[in-house]
Amino acid sequence: MNAFADLHLHTQFSDGTFSPEELVNRARSVGLTAIALTDHDTMEGCVRTAIACREAAIEFIPGSELTAEQDGEEIHILGYLMDAENPKLQAELVKFQTIRQNRIHEIVQKLNAKKIPITAEAVLAIANCQAPGRPHVARALVKAGHCATMDEAFERFLKKHRPAWVPKFKMSAEQAINLIHQAGGVAIMAHPGLNRSDDVIPSMLEAGLDGIECFHSKHSAGMTEHYLQMAKEGNVLVTGGSDCHGLSKGRPLIGTVRLDYTHVERLKERAEQYKAAPLGSGSS
Numbered sequence: 001m002n003a004f005a006d007l008h009l010h011t012q013f014s015d016g017t018f019s020p021e022e023l024v025n026r027a028r029s030v031g032l033t034a035i036a037l038t039d040h041d042t043m044e045g046c047v048r049t050a051i052a053c054r055e056a057a058i059e060f061i062p063g064s065e066l067t068a069e070q071d072g073e074e075i076h077i078l079g080y081l082m083d084a085e086n087p088k089l090q091a092e093l094v095k096f097q098t099i100r101q102n103r104i105h106e107i108v109q110k111l112n113a114k115k116i117p118i119t120a121e122a123v124l125a126i127a128n129c130q131a132p133g134r135p136h137v138a139r140a141l142v143k144a145g146h147c148a149t150m151d152e153a154f155e156r157f158l159k160k161h162r163p164a165w166v167p168k169f170k171m172s173a174e175q176a177i178n179l180i181h182q183a184g185g186v187a188i189m190a191h192p193g194l195n196r197s198d199d200v201i202p203s204m205l206e207a208g209l210d211g212i213e214c215f216h217s218k219h220s221a222g223m224t225e226h227y228l229q230m231a232k233e234g235n236v237l238v239t240g241g242s243d244c245h246g247l248s249k250g251r252p253l254i255g256t257v258r259l260d261y262t263h264v265e266r267l268k269e270r271a272e273q274y275k276a277a278p279l280g281s282g283s284s
Helices: 020-029 046-056 087-113 120-127 134-143 150-158 173-182 198-206 221-234 261-276
Strands: 004-009 034-037 059-070 073-080 186-189 211-216 237-241
Touching (some): 004 073, 020 034, 059 261, 120 134, 173 198, 186 237, 211 221, 237 261
Parallel strands (some): 004 034, 186 211
16 A cells, blocks of 8 residues: 655644644544654644654654745755754754744834734734744734735735835755754755746755755646656655645645655655764765
């Protein structure tokens, strides 16, 4: 019997709506063998997700989705199987989370300047996590009646070039890859089809990128084939996931991408290579 995984999932610990337990229940209901939690700039939800997975007899892959930049392009890099107790990783995640919290205050100040009476405290209460983001501002705007939907909130206020847009701090892609490697993890470029920046992939591969997320809920069949070919030519790993954010983007996407488990095995083999190498030699 074939085994399948979904390696790109979010919970309430970043901008998803599911608790770890709800996420795992959904994973079990759609017949997944393994899942990865990849909340933005945090691994806060990994302990609870691991416990829920153990109870559901589902394999758990700890992870996080880091925001980076390459040649002026925003890139998301998925770090898998990192040691959450790694001191450098912990310190950097705390720094990213503080930047995220400060960004909420800046966004709210811009909204207030547009006569939108909303508070950072209200947004952070809705977020109730260490890594808040713009979706939490959007939820606060909807809850307060200033927007009918989250999509409207982004279109009117929160997207780039809109009145409350605040740019997000980004490390370089090389820094993100090195951070993941030194924590014993594997670095994968997330949803390249959404970035439309294939030109940065070669330089990221030179920086030590381990693979490409070829399968994604927003990748067309053509995109998937394109990135599978690119991964093959680069001799790098292939991963995939639904990028499920719970109910915040309509129906839950978990299970819509079913990655063959052989790719999980290769991912784990690569992580074992990094963990067996002397500290600092895992990155190129």
